[in-house]
Amino acid sequence: MADTKQVQAAVYRGDNGDRLSVETLGLAAPQHGEVRVAVRAAGVCGSDRHVLDGEWQVQLPAVMGHEAAGVVEAVGPGVRGLGIGDHVVIAWHQACQRCGECTSGKPWACTRAKSNDSLLPDGTTRWSEADGSAAFPYLATGAMAEAIVVPEFAAIKIDERVPFDVASLIGCSVGTGYGAVVNNARVVAGEAAVVVGAGGVGLSIISALRLAGATPIIAVDVSEAKLREARRAGATHAMMSGADLGERIAEATDGGADVAFEAIGRVQTMQQLPELIRPGGRAVFVGLPPEGQKVEIDGLLLAYDGKTIIGSNYGGLVPARDFPRVASAYLSGALPLDELISARVRLDDVNEAFDAMRRGERTRSVILFDA
Ligand SMILES: NC(=O)c1ccc[n+]([C@@H]2O[C@H](COP(=O)([O-])OP(=O)(O)OC[C@H]3O[C@@H](n4cnc5c(N)ncnc54)[C@H](O)[C@@H]3O)[C@@H](O)[C@H]2O)c1
Ligand SMILES: [Zn+2]
Ligand SMILES: [Zn+2]
Structure with missing residues (x-):
C-alpha cells in the first residue's frame, strides 16, 4: 500500500535461539484515533528478555520492545489531543477506555486489553512482512523500531525538557517502579522498605521510595555493581541475596520491613518475600516469573501475621495522570533518573544489549534512533 512506511525494526522469529534480527517491515498508516510516532529511544526491559529466552509465548514474528519515547510524525483521522512534533511517552498497557475498570482509574485491570496478545486494542496489527503476512507489536508497542503506530491515548505528551532516553524509561521500568510504590503499595514517609x-525496575522502585520518604531503603541483589547503583539511586543499605536474608532484614529494620518488593521474577525470591516483612506488612510482586511457575507460601503464617501480598501490573498506572507526574518529579530534581541508564546503543546492537542484561552487567540499556 502506498501509505505503508518501510521501517527498520528488531524482529524476534523464534527460529534462531534468543537472537533478534534487524529487518525492514511495512508499517501501515495510522487509522482513526491513532498516531505514528518516530521512536527516539527504546529501553531494553526484562520483559522482552523473558520472551527471547522462551519463558513466555507470544505471537510471532514479533517486533520487540515496549519502553519508548519519541515524536509524533503522523496523525490519523479523529485525533484531537496530539499534533505533529509532540514529544510522547508510550504506554504499553492499552486498555479499552470504556469499561468499569477503565473509567474508575484502573485501566491496568481492563479485561478487554489486548496488549498481552501483541495486538492493538482493536485486535489488529499495523505491521506486515514483504509477502503481506502479519507481524505483531510486542505488548501492543513493538518499540525497537524507527517508528510505531499506537492509539492516541497510548501516546502521552510530556514536557520537551525530558530527554528521550529518560522519557523512554517512564513508559515501563520507571513508571512501573513509581506506580508500584505510589499506587500499589501506597508507601508513606518513614516506612521501612526492601x-x-x-x-x-528495582532501581526505579528505589528512586520512587526515596521520593516517598521511605527509610531505611534496603537494596538486595547478587551483583556488587548493582548494589553500588542502588546506593546511588537512594538505597540506605545494600545486601547480597542469600538464605539468611530474612534475619539480616529483621535486624536492620527492628523486626521486618513494612513493605518489600520483588523485582526479578524468580519464584525463589518471590517465595522469600513475605519473610522479609513484619506482621501487617505488604509484599509486592513486581517481577514476573516464567509462565506456569508456582510460588509456595505458608498460608497459616500469612493469615496469622496479617500480611498482604500485592500483585503489581504496570504499577497500577493511569498513564495520562502518572507519566507527567513522573516527568515533573524528574525535572524538579526530586526523582533522579539519568543514572538508571548505563548504556546507549544502536538498533544493530540489540542482541548484545540483551546479552549484557543476561550477564547482569548493565542497569538499563537504551537504544537511540536518529531524528
Ligand atoms: N509487573 C510489571 O508490570 C512489570 C513491568 C516491567 C518489568 N517487570 C518484570 O520485572 C522483572 C525485572 O525486570 P528488569 O528489567 O529490572 O530486569 P533486570 O535484568 O534489569 O534486573 C534483574 C535484577 O535482578 C538481579 N538478580 C538476579 N538474581 C537475583 C537473586 N537471586 N537475588 C537478588 N537479585 C537477583 C540481577 O542482578 C538484576 O540486577 C522482570 O521479571 C520483568 O518482566 C514487571
Ligand atoms: Zn477497559
Ligand atoms: Zn518493561
Missing part, C-alpha cells in the same frame, strides 16, 4: 533485585 527491594529484591536492583535492575532497571
Whole structure:
C-alpha cells in the first residue's frame, strides 16, 4: 500500500535461539484515533528478555520492545489531543477506555486489553512482512523500531525538557517502579522498605521510595555493581541475596520491613518475600516469573501475621495522570533518573544489549534512533 512506511525494526522469529534480527517491515498508516510516532529511544526491559529466552509465548514474528519515547510524525483521522512534533511517552498497557475498570482509574485491570496478545486494542496489527503476512507489536508497542503506530491515548505528551532516553524509561521500568510504590503499595514517609533485585525496575522502585520518604531503603541483589547503583539511586543499605536474608532484614529494620518488593521474577525470591516483612506488612510482586511457575507460601503464617501480598501490573498506572507526574518529579530534581541508564546503543546492537542484561552487567540499556 502506498501509505505503508518501510521501517527498520528488531524482529524476534523464534527460529534462531534468543537472537533478534534487524529487518525492514511495512508499517501501515495510522487509522482513526491513532498516531505514528518516530521512536527516539527504546529501553531494553526484562520483559522482552523473558520472551527471547522462551519463558513466555507470544505471537510471532514479533517486533520487540515496549519502553519508548519519541515524536509524533503522523496523525490519523479523529485525533484531537496530539499534533505533529509532540514529544510522547508510550504506554504499553492499552486498555479499552470504556469499561468499569477503565473509567474508575484502573485501566491496568481492563479485561478487554489486548496488549498481552501483541495486538492493538482493536485486535489488529499495523505491521506486515514483504509477502503481506502479519507481524505483531510486542505488548501492543513493538518499540525497537524507527517508528510505531499506537492509539492516541497510548501516546502521552510530556514536557520537551525530558530527554528521550529518560522519557523512554517512564513508559515501563520507571513508571512501573513509581506506580508500584505510589499506587500499589501506597508507601508513606518513614516506612521501612526492601527491594529484591536492583535492575532497571528495582532501581526505579528505589528512586520512587526515596521520593516517598521511605527509610531505611534496603537494596538486595547478587551483583556488587548493582548494589553500588542502588546506593546511588537512594538505597540506605545494600545486601547480597542469600538464605539468611530474612534475619539480616529483621535486624536492620527492628523486626521486618513494612513493605518489600520483588523485582526479578524468580519464584525463589518471590517465595522469600513475605519473610522479609513484619506482621501487617505488604509484599509486592513486581517481577514476573516464567509462565506456569508456582510460588509456595505458608498460608497459616500469612493469615496469622496479617500480611498482604500485592500483585503489581504496570504499577497500577493511569498513564495520562502518572507519566507527567513522573516527568515533573524528574525535572524538579526530586526523582533522579539519568543514572538508571548505563548504556546507549544502536538498533544493530540489540542482541548484545540483551546479552549484557543476561550477564547482569548493565542497569538499563537504551537504544537511540536518529531524528
Ligand atoms: N509487573 C510489571 O508490570 C512489570 C513491568 C516491567 C518489568 N517487570 C518484570 O520485572 C522483572 C525485572 O525486570 P528488569 O528489567 O529490572 O530486569 P533486570 O535484568 O534489569 O534486573 C534483574 C535484577 O535482578 C538481579 N538478580 C538476579 N538474581 C537475583 C537473586 N537471586 N537475588 C537478588 N537479585 C537477583 C540481577 O542482578 C538484576 O540486577 C522482570 O521479571 C520483568 O518482566 C514487571
Ligand atoms: Zn477497559
Ligand atoms: Zn518493561
